Amino acid sequence: MTTSSQIKTVKIAYFSGTGSTARVADTFESELTRRGISVIKSEIKQGNICSDEKEDLLILLYAVHACNAPKIVYQWIDSLDGKKQTPVAVISVSGGGEITPNTACRLSSIRKLEKKNYKVFYEKMIVMPSNWIIKTDDGLAIRLVDILPLKVKHIVDDLLKGVICRTKPKLIDRVFSRIGEMEKNGAKFFGRNLRVNTNCNSCGWCAKNCSANNIIMMDDKPAFGEKCILCLKCIYGCPRQALEAGTLKFIIIKEGYNLKDLENRMQGIQLAPVEDLAKGYIWKGVKEYLLED
Missing domain, CATH: 3.30.70.20 (Alpha-Beta Plaits)
Structure with missing residues (x-):
C-alpha cells in the first residue's frame, strides 16, 4: 500500500450541495498542505469530466443522498479512464453518522471505482450538521464543525501510513441503499x-x-x-x-442551512453536554462520533 514517503500529490474530488462537504474538502486540503503534500482539489459538477492529473492518492468526498452517493458522483466515476490503479479513499459526509440506514452508502461508488481499476483501501464517514428534514441542535452542530479538523487529521494520519480501513455494510442497509436509488x-x-x-x-x-x-x-x-x-x-x-x-x-429546514451563520450565532455560547443534546436513536451516530476517542 502507498505510504507517506510515496505520496507527493493528492487529488481531492468532492461533491457538495449546501456547503458541508466543501468545508470537509477545504479541511483535508489544509491538513495535507500543512504536511508538505501537493493538493489538487476538484469540485464535481455536471459535465466536469475527470482530468488527467497524476496523483498518488485520490480522496473522493461526497454528501450522502438517500443512503448512497449522489447521481452526479456516479457520472463522475464513469468519466474516469480506468487505467491508473490509483489508491483511493472514499469519505462520505452525513448528518446521522455511521449507523443504519447509512452503512452501505459508499458501497455502490466503491464498486464503480473498483470496476475502473482504482484500488479503494480506505472508507470513512464524516458527520456534519443535517441539512434536511430534522435540524441538528445548534450545540451539536457547532461541535461537529469544531471537531472536523481533528477528525480529518486522524484520517490523514491513516492515509499516509497506508492503513487499510474497509467496512462491511449491514444487510438491511444494503436494502436501504437499493431502495434509496429510487x-x-x-x-x-x-x-x-x-x-x-x-x-x-x-x-x-x-x-x-x-x-x-x-x-x-x-x-x-x-x-x-x-x-x-x-x-x-x-x-x-x-x-x-x-x-x-x-x-x-x-x-426543507425552515431556518435554512449555512455553516457560517451557525458559527456566528454560536460564538461565546456555553454548550450543554453531548449526552443531553443527542438523545434517542436518531442522534446515536452523532453522539458516538463526537464522543469516540
Whole structure:
C-alpha cells in the first residue's frame, strides 16, 4: 500500500450541495498542505469530466443522498479512464453518522471505482450538521464543525501510513441503499416543481451555482429542468431566499442551512453536554462520533 514517503500529490474530488462537504474538502486540503503534500482539489459538477492529473492518492468526498452517493458522483466515476490503479479513499459526509440506514452508502461508488481499476483501501464517514428534514441542535452542530479538523487529521494520519480501513455494510442497509436509488428519479420531480417567490431579483445566482445545470434564466426568472439531484443548494443558497419547494416541502429546514451563520450565532455560547443534546436513536451516530476517542 502507498505510504507517506510515496505520496507527493493528492487529488481531492468532492461533491457538495449546501456547503458541508466543501468545508470537509477545504479541511483535508489544509491538513495535507500543512504536511508538505501537493493538493489538487476538484469540485464535481455536471459535465466536469475527470482530468488527467497524476496523483498518488485520490480522496473522493461526497454528501450522502438517500443512503448512497449522489447521481452526479456516479457520472463522475464513469468519466474516469480506468487505467491508473490509483489508491483511493472514499469519505462520505452525513448528518446521522455511521449507523443504519447509512452503512452501505459508499458501497455502490466503491464498486464503480473498483470496476475502473482504482484500488479503494480506505472508507470513512464524516458527520456534519443535517441539512434536511430534522435540524441538528445548534450545540451539536457547532461541535461537529469544531471537531472536523481533528477528525480529518486522524484520517490523514491513516492515509499516509497506508492503513487499510474497509467496512462491511449491514444487510438491511444494503436494502436501504437499493431502495434509496429510487430517489434519483424523485429528484427530477422535485426539481421540476421548484417555485420562485416575489423575493427574486433575477440575479441568476441559482443558475450559476446549480451543480447539475438544472436551472437556467428565462425572461429574467429561474426555469427548472429534469436534472435536479436534490442537493438543496439553490434553496438554501439563494441570497434572497427566493426559491421554495413545490413538493416534498417537509425535507426543507425552515431556518435554512449555512455553516457560517451557525458559527456566528454560536460564538461565546456555553454548550450543554453531548449526552443531553443527542438523545434517542436518531442522534446515536452523532453522539458516538463526537464522543469516540
